[in-house]
Amino acid sequence: MKKHSLALSLLAGATLFFGATAEAAPVHQPKPTSVKKLEQDWRKQARTKKLKINRLPAAKRGEEKILFHESLESNLYVVNPDGTDPHLLIEGAEGGKLSPDGKKILFTAYNGTDSTDVYVANSDGTHVVNLTHSPEWESAGSWNPDGTKVTYDSFMNDDRDIWEMNADGTNKKNLTQTPGFWESYGNYSPDGKKILFIASSDGYFDVYTMNADGSNVINVTNTPGYYDSSAEWTQDGRISLNDERNVFIVDANKTNPHLKACFDADYAGNTELSSALCDQVTFFKDGALISATTWSPDEKKLAVSRSVWDSNDQEIPNKVRVFLVSPGGDETEAKQVTNKIFSYASDWGVMR
Numbered sequence: 001m002k003k004h005s006l007a008l009s010l011l012a013g014a015t016l017f018f019g020a021t022a023e024a025a026p027v028h029q030p031k032p033t034s035v036k037k038l039e040q041d042w043r044k045q046a047r048t049k050k051l052k053i054n055r056l057p058a059a060k061r062g063e064e065k066i067l068f069h070e071s072l073e074s075n076l077y078v079v080n081p082d083g084t085d086p087h088l089l090i091e092g093a094e095g096g097k098l099s100p101d102g103k104k105i106l107f108t109a110y111n112g113t114d115s116t117d118v119y120v121a122n123s124d125g126t127h128v129v130n131l132t133h134s135p136e137w138e139s140a141g142s143w144n145p146d147g148t149k150v151t152y153d154s155f156m157n158d159d160r161d162i163w164e165m166n167a168d169g170t171n172k173k174n175l176t177q178t179p180g181f182w183e184s185y186g187n188y189s190p191d192g193k194k195i196l197f198i199a200s201s202d203g204y205f206d207v208y209t210m211n212a213d214g215s216n217v218i219n220v221t222n223t224p225g226y227y228d229s230s231a232e233w234t235q236d237g238r239i240s241l242n243d244e245r246n247v248f249i250v251d252a253n254k255t256n257p258h259l260k261a262c263f264d265a266d267y268a269g270n271t272e273l274s275s276a277l278c279d280q281v282t283f284f285k286d287g288a289l290i291s292a293t294t295w296s297p298d299e300k301k302l303a304v305s306r307s308v309w310d311s312n313d314q315e316i317p318n319k320v321r322v323f324l325v326s327p328g329g330d331e332t333e334a335k336q337v338t339n340k341i342f343s344y345a346s347d348w349g350v351m352r
Contacts, residue, residue: 083337151186
């Protein structure tokens with residue numbers, strides 16, 4: 001079964017939909033930034049270069065690949081899971097989600113009019129189509145299980161919402177419509193009945209789920225002061241997420257009451273307690289921060305984008321890479337698979 005991933009390369013944190021006040025941030029976290037400031041910073045990352053396709057050779061199709069984007073140059077790459085044979089697929093693109101059949105890629109790109117649009121292309125990079133054609137800033141989300149619909153998020157009127165549309169760009173629908181909240185990275189569950197996303201009103205984000213029609217919103221994490229910076233569905237319908245240090249798996253159908261205590265224990269170096277409170281997947285101890293994750297199709301390996309921050313909370317660019325690790329692993333077994341700076345893993349699958 002094709003997994004459904006949600007790789008987040010922006011800062012994230014925690015909040016509630018209905019006016020709850022966030023607790024003071026733990027000392028390890030940077031000072032929270034307003035949602036509008038996050039949007040302004042995101043806009044500055046847009047690249048003016050035009051899309052350029054470097055077609056994936058036919059001989060390499062049918063192979064399992066990790067998709068990642070390098071954000072300094074806004075380039076979308078594919079690489080073998082062992083780190084060999086990196087291929088620059090689309091210049092000027094970010095994100096990258098394979099369709100369930102592996103024949104298409106959904107991605108985000110600058111559109112030449114001071115904003116970004118959502119695009120789709122064949123998995124070899126050919127036949128690029130703009131799905132949104134909008135003056136708003138939009139970014140790609142994910143495919144539903146049968147490949148007929150996709151999510152994306154759109155920024156308009158100082159608000160970012162999650163939208164859904166048919167895979168050909170028709171029948172666009174706003175699923176969230178919650179003024180004052182930044183919502184993004186909508187991601188369909190394996191059965192297509194739910195959508196995973198992140199939301200914030202104060203610079204900290206929580207992970208939420210909702211029904212595919214936008215109803216029945218649930219705050220899954222509720223971890224004030226933590227940036228819940230990446231999350232994805234597991235094949236059995238649970239959620240894989242992280243506290244920026246390690247990866248955990250939680251129930252998708254309720255708020256997980258012990259999660260903040262679990263994160264606190266992890267940051268305190270008490271892995272015995274954190275693993276007792278939560279289903280802990282990785283056991284990194286070196287302090288490097290996680291910014292994106294994606295599981296292998298068989299869920300035996302995890303691709304993790306990890307970075308190092310200095311004492312002033314400034315990211316060190318040459319330390320942002322994609323690493324592979326097995327469940328239960330730590331930094332001693334992590335294998336580096338990318339050399340590009342600011343490399344963010346976005347998907348893992350077979351390209352058809």
